Structures are given as C-alpha cells and as structure tokens.
Amino acid sequence: xxxxxxxxxxxxxxxxxxxxxxxxxxxxxxxxxxxxxxxxxxxxxxxxxxxxxxxxxxxxxxxxxxxxxxxx
Numbered sequence: 001x002x003x004x005x006x007x008x009x010x011x012x013x014x015x016x017x018x019x020x021x022x023x024x025x026x027x028x029x030x031x032x033x034x035x036x037x038x039x040x041x042x043x044x045x046x047x048x049x050x051x052x053x054x055x056x057x058x059x060x061x062x063x064x065x066x067x068x069x070x071x072x
Contacts, residue, residue, distance in 0.1 A: 005061070009035060013062055016041050016052050 005013070009031045021032065032052070035041045040058035043051060054062075 005035075005040075006031070010062070010065070013040055013054065013058055016050075016054055016058070021051055 008027070012028065012031050013035060016035070021029065024032065032041070035058070036043070036052075038057075039055055040061060041052045042055050044053040
C-alpha cells in the first residue's frame, strides 16, 4: 500500500485521538479503516474517550509534513 493519504485522511490522523467512530460518516469510516490497515493508527483500550491512537508511523508521517498535533 502506498504512503499516499488524502487530505481528509491526514485531517483524520490529526484528530484521531478525539475521533468518535459512532458519529462517523461512511467516508470517514473508510478512511479510518485505511489508516488502521496501513499502520498509521491502532485501536486502544487504555485511552479514555477514544477508541484509537496514532502509531509511531502516524506520528512520523505528520511530523514529516509539518502537520502538528494540538499541544496544550
């Protein structure tokens, strides 16, 4: 699988830890499935309020493109 992601998939990576799959559109669910399959995100059981988290690959992908995560 190529490392080409659409703008909506990159936006989803930026918001993955706040993503609520129960309210996702079918396109967002498809994007999420691709991110999971490609190894950019993974399910998590220990993050309250979120079912997913970025993997090291996802963090590196965003870092290479200068897409920052909200840092409070």
